[in-house]
Amino acid sequence: MSDEILRVSGMTKRFGGLVAVDNVTFDVKAGEVFALIGPNGAGKTTLFNCITGMYKPTLGTVTFQDKDLTGSPPHRTAKAGIARTFQNIRLFEYMSALDNVRLGHHCRMHSKLWDSLFKTPFERKEEQEIIEHSMELLELVDLAGQADSYARNLAYGQQRRLEIARALATSPKLLLLDEPAAGFTPQEKVELMELVQTILKRGITVFLIEHDMRVVMQASQRIVVLDHGEKIAEGSPAEVRANQRVIEAYLGKSA
Amino acid sequence: MALLALSYPAIVQFITGGNGDYLVGLAADGGIYMLMTIGLNVVVGFAGLLDLGYAAFFAIGSYTYAIVASNHMGVTPIGHSFHIPFWIALFIGMFVAAAAGAMLGAPTLRLRGDYLAIVTLGFGEIVPLVFQNAGIWTGGVPGISALDVPTLPGWFQGPWVGQDLAWVPDFRFTSANLTAYYVLMVILIAGVVFLVHNLYNSRLGRAWMAVREDETAAAASGVNTISVKLLAFSIGAATSGFAGAFYGAKLSYVSSDNFGFIVSVTVLSMVVLGGMGNIPGAMIGAAVLYFVLFWLLPNAPQQVSSLASSLGLNFLNASNPNGWPGIAEEVSRSKYVIFGAILVGIMLLRPQGLLPSQIRKQELKHTADLVPAAK
Numbered sequence: 026m027s028d029e030i031l032r033v034s035g036m037t038k039r040f041g042g043l044v045a046v047d048n049v050t051f052d053v054k055a056g057e058v059f060a061l062i063g064p065n066g067a068g069k070t071t072l073f074n075c076i077t078g079m080y081k082p083t084l085g086t087v088t089f090q091d092k093d094l095t096g097s098p099p100h101r102t103a104k105a106g107i108a109r110t111f112q113n114i115r116l117f118e119y120m121s122a123l124d125n126v127r128l129g130h131h132c133r134m135h136s137k138l139w140d141s142l143f144k145t146p147f148e149r150k151e152e153q154e155i156i157e158h159s160m161e162l163l164e165l166v167d168l169a170g171q172a173d174s175y176a177r178n179l180a181y182g183q184q185r186r187l188e189i190a191r192a193l194a195t196s197p198k199l200l201l202l203d204e205p206a207a208g209f210t211p212q213e214k215v216e217l218m219e220l221v222q223t224i225l226k227r228g229i230t231v232f233l234i235e236h237d238m239r240v241v242m243q244a245s246q247r248i249v250v251l252d253h254g255e256k257i258a259e260g261s262p263a264e265v266r267a268n269q270r271v272i273e274a275y276l277g278k279s280a
Numbered sequence: 281m282a283l284l285a286l287s288y289p290a291i292v293q294f295i296t297g298g299n300g301d302y303l304v305g306l307a308a309d310g311g312i313y314m315l316m317t318i319g320l321n322v323v324v325g326f327a328g329l330l331d332l333g334y335a336a337f338f339a340i341g342s343y344t345y346a347i348v349a350s351n352h353m354g355v356t357p358i359g360h361s362f363h364i365p366f367w368i369a370l371f372i373g374m375f376v377a378a379a380a381g382a383m384l385g386a387p388t389l390r391l392r393g394d395y396l397a398i399v400t401l402g403f404g405e406i407v408p409l410v411f412q413n414a415g416i417w418t419g420g421v422p423g424i425s426a427l428d429v430p431t432l433p434g435w436f437q438g439p440w441v442g443q444d445l446a447w448v449p450d451f452r453f454t455s456a457n458l459t460a461y462y463v464l465m466v467i468l469i470a471g472v473v474f475l476v477h478n479l480y481n482s483r484l485g486r487a488w489m490a491v492r493e494d495e496t497a498a499a500a501s502g503v504n505t506i507s508v509k510l511l512a513f514s515i516g517a518a519t520s521g522f523a524g525a526f527y528g529a530k531l532s533y534v535s536s537d538n539f540g541f542i543v544s545v546t547v548l549s550m551v552v553l554g555g556m557g558n559i560p561g562a563m564i565g566a567a568v569l570y571f572v573l574f575w576l577l578p579n580a581p582q583q584v585s586s587l588a589s590s591l592g593l594n595f596l597n598a599s600n601p602n603g604w605p606g607i608a609e610e611v612s613r614s615k616y617v618i619f620g621a622i623l624v625g626i627m628l629l630r631p632q633g634l635l636p637s638q639i640r641k642q643e644l645k646h647t648a649d650l651v652p653a654a655k
Binding site for chain 2: 077079098099100103104108109111115116117118119120124127128129130131132133134136138140141142143144148152191192194195
């Protein structure tokens, strides 16, 4: 047993002739904040989709806690302990905030069809526990007061936080955040970074895609940089910042 | 609610002075549609899967009942007829329909939206055709007749059916005692509503809603979308099969003519009209449309004609061999126009359905009237 929680090795994803992710290899260590950055269209979200099983990788493997998860469907990777949020928020808009989080518990519940049909005492007890745990998570993301609002009626920042709460409800070991700070005010970014620290303290590894360099440099211990689907750099924030190829990818080559 | 429903036969008999058997029987038949609507509401309303071949499962339930509870198997190469009691056969019909639902669902539920609708439409056409052409096994075009009727060790008769209070031993459900069918139907509906309501408020009901809202996000949140959709499909099919078995027993006859596309569409209209995703809504939709289709429209020509004569407009009733056929005939010819107008009218006045779920109400509201939550 190593201290890596996730190992992505030789990951390649082709869409027809387009190579979106090209032979990318890296490890995420348990208990760290790991960041994936790169210019627009570098293949960051595609890589997330390959890890969580939304896409089947063309080549390469995903190993999570020493288990091979390559090509597992999304509900399996969620059950294995990988949760994610989406770049463009994907909540269940016409379900209440509380129900969104309750749904996140789905893969950890044990009520069978029989229990649901007849509302057995076991089912009632489990539902009660889920409601309590969901409220706890809503409190964590500061949404306890909005538990009964429809997700679509929440403000933008609240929706982003609700998505994190729903992801946490699956009791993950690894949380994938796809641009969690997009569109946030500086104040909201500070709060988000505090939230990330709280999540870390719960023993959950955080792996994020982010464009905001201040957030990335402050929050993460290690960074991988993608450009045109290829990994061009990996290292600590300071190392990445000084890397010539990274500067070129973002700003272009000097003449 | 259930008590009110149970007192319906007594009220009808009282109002009609003991001649209400027809209306009680009509309500029992309407209950068959109500059961189907509750089942289809699970598929379309809860899980958001458009099923246009729902009558197929109704047919499967009916034929299953016909095969296990009549003399028919005696004339097939099996040479031995089955007479499984109604109370068990009802559940056999249900399970066979659920299995058919799972079998159809397994390969097709990876399709989304319109494609699923097309496949189910095809299935809805194929099943009655198979029953029509399976030769001796299903009785071909004439179908299977003389099915067993439900029996009970005993039954109460009373003033509510215009008879003296008495205990009837070895009771057989017949067309002479439609109240018994009606009471049985109310009990079945109450049972199905209880179970479906529980499902709706369980983890499975939540997963259905999530799949309807955003399948990708549901999968990422740990919901096995294929199995959840399959369950919705089978549970819907099971309810339809249940209704089908009851239908076979009450009519004592099955024929492939009774399970056409029009049945699927009628049930779907009931769901949409009543309010998708809401169990009371679906039930009201079923009751209203059933009343319109099977009482209002068949009786309309006669009613209009007597209204015309009572208003002194007798010329409207007079038929002219080369032109005006008389108002009764005219109304009877245009009954589907009237039906269409009623449907369009209801949808214009209540686009969200007669009794919509909270969610549908919100979805149909303009984004503009939503008050953004204060930060």
